[in-house]
Amino acid sequence: MDRALPQPTPETQHFWDGCAAQELRLQRCGECQDSYFPPRPFCPKCGSRQVEIYRASGKATLYSYVINHRPRPDMGTEPHSIAVVELAEGPRMMTNIVGCPQTPEALVLDMPLEVTFESFGAITLPFFKPAEA
Amino acid sequence: MTPGSIAVVGAAETTRLGKIPDMSVIGLHADAALNAMADAGLKASDIDGVATAGASPVEIAHYLGITPTWADGTAVGGCSFMLHVRHAAAAIAEGLCNTVLITHGESGRSRVGAGGFGRSPSSLMGQFEMPYGVTSPPTMFTIPVLRYLKARGYTVEDLATVSVIQREWAAKNPRASFKDPISVADVLNSPMIAWPFRMLMCCLVTDGGGALILTRAERARDFPQRPVYILGAGESVETPMVSQMEDFTSSKAFRVSGKKAFAEAGIGHADVDHLMIYDAFAHLPLYGLEDLGFCEPGEAAAFIRDRNTAPGGKLPLNTNGGGLSYMHSGMYGMYALQESVRQMRGIAPAQVPGAKISVCHGVGGMFAASGTVIFTNEAP
Ligand SMILES: [Zn+2]
Numbered sequence: 090m091d092r093a094l095p096q097p098t099p100e101t102q103h104f105w106d107g108c109a110a111q112e113l114r115l116q117r118c119g120e121c122q123d124s125y126f127p128p129r130p131f132c133p134k135c136g137s138r139q140v141e142i143y144r145a146s147g148k149a150t151l152y153s154y155v156i157n158h159r160p161r162p163d164m165g166t167e168p169h170s171i172a173v174v175e176l177a178e179g180p181r182m183m184t185n186i187v188g189c190p191q192t193p194e195a196l197v198l199d200m201p202l203e204v205t206f207e208s209f210g211a212i213t214l215p216f217f218k219p220a221e222a
Numbered sequence: 223m224t225p226g227s228i229a230v231v232g233a234a235e236t237t238r239l240g241k242i243p244d245m246s247v248i249g250l251h252a253d254a255a256l257n258a259m260a261d262a263g264l265k266a267s268d269i270d271g272v273a274t275a276g277a278s279p280v281e282i283a284h285y286l287g288i289t290p291t292w293a294d295g296t297a298v299g300g301c302s303f304m305l306h307v308r309h310a311a312a313a314i315a316e317g318l319c320n321t322v323l324i325t326h327g328e329s330g331r332s333r334v335g336a337g338g339f340g341r342s343p344s345s346l347m348g349q350f351e352m353p354y355g356v357t358s359p360p361t362m363f364t365i366p367v368l369r370y371l372k373a374r375g376y377t378v379e380d381l382a383t384v385s386v387i388q389r390e391w392a393a394k395n396p397r398a399s400f401k402d403p404i405s406v407a408d409v410l411n412s413p414m415i416a417w418p419f420r421m422l423m424c425c426l427v428t429d430g431g432g433a434l435i436l437t438r439a440e441r442a443r444d445f446p447q448r449p450v451y452i453l454g455a456g457e458s459v460e461t462p463m464v465s466q467m468e469d470f471t472s473s474k475a476f477r478v479s480g481k482k483a484f485a486e487a488g489i490g491h492a493d494v495d496h497l498m499i500y501d502a503f504a505h506l507p508l509y510g511l512e513d514l515g516f517c518e519p520g521e522a523a524a525f526i527r528d529r530n531t532a533p534g535g536k537l538p539l540n541t542n543g544g545g546l547s548y549m550h551s552g553m554y555g556m557y558a559l560q561e562s563v564r565q566m567r568g569i570a571p572a573q574v575p576g577a578k579i580s581v582c583h584g585v586g587g588m589f590a591a592s593g594t595v596i597f598t599n600e601a602p
Contacts, residue, residue, distance in 0.1 A: 093357070095349035096342070127350045127466070153369035153470055156417035157361045164355040171354050171361050171416075173369075173465045183351045183365075183465035193417055198372050214353050 226602025232262025232435030246335025250327030299586025304593025392543025456482025
């Protein structure tokens with residue numbers, strides 16, 4: 090069983106292309122300056138179609154999470170985190186926290202994180218790891 | 223809809239609940255529908271409106287031999303039936319139909335004639351949530367909770383207490399799946415599902431169904447059962463992706479839906495005698511008490527711990543045992559509605575003495591949608 094990989098659409102292709110290039114790409118409204126996620130070709134706040142794609146800092150904090158203990162062969166044999174991080178630019182996104190023990194003691198809300206990428210064939214997924222001090 | 227102008231005149235669950243491997247999804251819909259029609263003394267030819275979720279209203283109408291002049295296939299998850307009640311009330315008031323049948327059937331446990339859970343990998347969920355290992359409610363519905371606990375100062379013991387008190391209600395209900403008393407320690411020692419959620423903080427997975435029949439209140443007295451009037455209703459939807467909820471400590475859909483229902487009913491919180499809050503997981507009654515305005519943010523855990531929602535408390539909550547102990551087929555909203563109707567008829571296994579107003583609040587998806595129905599047994 091393989092990990093459930095995304096199938097990009099025209100509206101999201103830039104995000105996945107960015108991941109393949111080791112860049113976390115967000116969108117920002119040219120009129121109200123709102124940064125938003127997930128990708129779409131208009132601003133969800135004001136409706137403007139005048140939006141730009143930009144490279145986000147990759148910095149985030151741990152907003153909330155669970156540690157799944159149910160069998161998920163595609164996710165490995167050990168319990169794993171499923172998290173929502175708050176990006177420095179404002180939007181939140183789901184991810185896995187990697188590079189640290191998958192325990193409540195190691196995963197502390199609001200801890201600083203940074204993006205890291207891993208490729209699965211044609212798709213590269215963004216993950217987050219504890220930020221280096 | 224004028225408050226009280228539409229009434230529930232038929233209500234029933236499937237003959238059996240729990241494990242029903244000899245019935246398919248559509249069979250469960252039909253069993254519940256036939257029971258509700260018998261309850262109301264009606265035949266299929268008397269029904270001219272059909273609403274359902276999980277199946278298509280076309281399938282249900284044809285299977286039962288109904289020729290509707292109104293159909294509603296709104297499917298926003300487990301609270302779809304609350305929305306159906308609201309839509310049906312409006313449709314009857316508008317004259318689009320006279321007598322509406324709302325059905326639910328789900329082979330949640332046995333998976334007989336049931337569809338898959340799959341979502342397209344090109345959907346936004348498929349692209350931005352599923353790759354991280356979420357596919358089922360225990361790893362999705364639970365995601366906001368650590369943030370919620372931190373913001374409110376609540377603990378895992380507070381979550382466990384919700385399960386413990388609902389089991390007290392279930393113990394009074396012969397049809398409940400789980401009736402044995404449990405303690406906070408039992409909940410916290412049950413198997414880990416997804417930290418911080420233990421098994422006993424998660425709903426059951428069972429087979430079953432339910433159906434409701436609605437018509438004009440002025441006709442309601444001609445039916446065999448005590449009429450249950452609809453005072454008000456609300457609905458809303460927020461996001462298909464739990465990660466994109468505006469506020470992890472409060473459901474916008476809950477707030478909007480609840481406010482609409484209370485405003486339409488013209489009642490205050492002190493008027494409520496009985497409350498149902500869809501409890502797929504132990505955190506939902508906490509969110510519900512706060513977002514519906516029964517408790518200030520931060521006070522819901524103590525409100526439950528102090529036994530206000532327990533048997534003998536001032537606000538009996540989830541008196542059938544809830545999704546945590548009674549049954550949960552997947553779209554539990556129908557069973558919450560059934561319990562509100564039983565309480566208003568005065569026939570619930572754990573009857574709240576003298577209850578006149580019942581609020582029934584549902585959730586759909588993972589905080590994706592919400593529907594609220596306020597019932598009364600007092601004629602308008
Ligand atoms: Zn904008």
